[in-house]
Amino acid sequence: MSNAKKGPFLLTNTLTRRKEEFVPLRPPHVGLYVCGPTVYSDVHLGNVRSFLTFDVLFRWLTFLGYKVRYVRNITDVGHLTGDVDEGEDKIAKRARLEQLEPMEIVQKYTNGFHDVMRLFNILPPSIEPTATGHLIEQIAMVERILAAGHAYVVNGSVYFDVPGYAARHAYGELSGRRTDELLANTRDTEGMGEKRSPLDFALWKKAEPSHLMKWPSPWGDGFPGWHLECSAMSTKYLGTTFDIHGGGMDLKFPHHECEIAQSVAADGVPPVRYWMHGNMLTVNGRKMAKSEGNGFTPQELLTGDHKLLDKGYSAMTVRFFMLQCHYAGTLDFSNAALQAGEKGLERLEKAMALLPKLKPGDTDEADIDALEQRCHAAMNDDLNTPVLIAELFEAVRIINSVNDGRLRLTAAALDRLRGLMHAMVRQVLGLREETTVTAGGDGALDALVQEFIRLRAEAKARKDFATGDAIRDRLAAIGIVLKDTKEGTTWERA
Numbered sequence: 001m002s003n004a005k006k007g008p009f010l011l012t013n014t015l016t017r018r019k020e021e022f023v024p025l026r027p028p029h030v031g032l033y034v035c036g037p038t039v040y041s042d043v044h045l046g047n048v049r050s051f052l053t054f055d056v057l058f059r060w061l062t063f064l065g066y067k068v069r070y071v072r073n074i075t076d077v078g079h080l081t082g083d084v085d086e087g088e089d090k091i092a093k094r095a096r097l098e099q100l101e102p103m104e105i106v107q108k109y110t111n112g113f114h115d116v117m118r119l120f121n122i123l124p125p126s127i128e129p130t131a132t133g134h135l136i137e138q139i140a141m142v143e144r145i146l147a148a149g150h151a152y153v154v155n156g157s158v159y160f161d162v163p164g165y166a167a168r169h170a171y172g173e174l175s176g177r178r179t180d181e182l183l184a185n186t187r188d189t190e191g192m193g194e195k196r197s198p199l200d201f202a203l204w205k206k207a208e209p210s211h212l213m214k215w216p217s218p219w220g221d222g223f224p225g226w227h228l229e230c231s232a233m234s235t236k237y238l239g240t241t242f243d244i245h246g247g248g249m250d251l252k253f254p255h256h257e258c259e260i261a262q263s264v265a266a267d268g269v270p271p272v273r274y275w276m277h278g279n280m281l282t283v284n285g286r287k288m289a290k291s292e293g294n295g296f297t298p299q300e301l302l303t304g305d306h307k308l309l310d311k312g313y314s315a316m317t318v319r320f321f322m323l324q325c326h327y328a329g330t331l332d333f334s335n336a337a338l339q340a341g342e343k344g345l346e347r348l349e350k351a352m353a354l355l356p357k358l359k360p361g362d363t364d365e366a367d368i369d370a371l372e373q374r375c376h377a378a379m380n381d382d383l384n385t386p387v388l389i390a391e392l393f394e395a396v397r398i399i400n401s402v403n404d405g406r407l408r409l410t411a412a413a414l415d416r417l418r419g420l421m422h423a424m425v426r427q428v429l430g431l432r433e434e435t436t437v438t439a440g441g442d443g444a445l446d447a448l449v450q451e452f453i454r455l456r457a458e459a460k461a462r463k464d465f466a467t468g469d470a471i472r473d474r475l476a477a478i479g480i481v482l483k484d485t486k487e488g489t490t491w492e493r494a
């Protein structure tokens with residue numbers, strides 16, 4: 001395995017609450033399942049952070065040499081308003097409000113989701129299954145759970161019997177919740193409807209005749225419960241037990257707890273070996289929520305068109321900014337932090353642009369092997385992207401020193417440095433080159449400044465130093481700083 005020399009990969013397993021060495025079930029294959037979006041509205045930034053976390057995991061596993069089958073679903077039915085078993089289907093509700101077919105809503109917001117993922121350079125999964133495309137598998141799973149005696153049928157609906165299951169299996173292992181405490185916290189039995197216990201959850205719900213999204217089943221026309229699709233689709237594509245299951249922290253309970261119970265009840269084995277949960281996003285220290293008025297969309301972040309934003313930020317600035325925080329920590333959005341991220345990415349990209357121009361020396365005055373090992377160690381330590389980024393700034397220091405002639409590296413060491421930077425910045429962190437960053441401005445501005453640089457060079461060539469200096473000073477006055485190097489004149493914003 002090519003990862004042997006890169007050291008063991010440690011991952012925090014939220015099931016055991018410990019950092020564990022990741023050892024796949026069937027190397028070199030890795031099965032990864034991540035809960036995807038419910039496509040009834042635009043993706044919000046918290047979702048982007050969550051999908052970014054698993055994008056980096058996917059990239060790192062691939063970098064380690066694993067063949068990853070990455071499954072990320074699209075929830076297009078069964079997710080009810082209020083995230084419980086009562087209420088309207090989120091997609092059907094939106095369809096009613098927008099006067100569209102439910103599948104038009106699904107298509108519209110799936111397209112929007114893909115656009116946002118592409119914008120932030122989040123790689124597509126290997127398989128992106130939909131709940132409505134897997135009704136047969138879901139019905140079959142309900143039948144297995146019924147046959148095992150862990151569910152019951154009432155009036156065309158099927159419910160999972162949580163107290164019955166908890167008496168024989170560990171329920172609440174992932175979220176740390178206990179059934180007696182959960183019951184004590186249930187104030188009354190209102191909203192319980194047909195359920196035997198308020199802890200029970202729907203596997204299949206009977207649909208009223210007016211219901212838009214319904215399918216035939218052995219129990220009559222209805223639709224699947226929200227938790228069921230992930231269990232059915234992960235089993236289908238990754239097997240009854242697979243390596244890693246990811247999702248946002250808010251999905252731990254009840255969604256992931258229910259997924260475990262369904263799989264154990266249906267197939268007799270725990271479905272997931274490593275559970276991984278990403279943390280939330282806050283804005284100026286407060287939870288990002290529509291009701292708080294601080295829930296800006298990815299598009300608003302790019303344009304700066306929101307009352308909480310001083311200006312717009314590029315998609316890669318946002319990606320870099322998010323990666324400066326470990327996935328398990330809360331990430332706070334503020335203008336100051338975003339602007340610091342923007343500066344940091346600019347420094348990194350300037351160094352990346354210098355890489356091909358560096359001239360080799362006759363000796364090595366920096367240890368690139370050690371730097372590479374520290375980069376790998378950071379990612380192997382539970383995907384510690386902030387530590388990796390700190391190491392990359394050490395690389396930036398080396399690159400700038402070599403460029404300024406203050407440090408020497410041989411041709412071989414320079415090649416390793418170039419390879420390392422490309423692997424870590426582009427492949428692992430997924431930071432795409434943005435013209436706005438590398439050119440120090442947009443293309444038209446760069447062309448214009450290059451024209452002034454040429455005029456100044458011509459002035460100096462005919463020994464008209466006054467004009468040359470005037471061009472430099474006037475550009476500086478409007479915030480464009482020229483720098484004379486051995487390779488010629490470059491420019492940057494002040």
Ligand SMILES: [Zn+2]
Nearest residue numbers: 035036230255
């Ligand atoms: Zn799920």
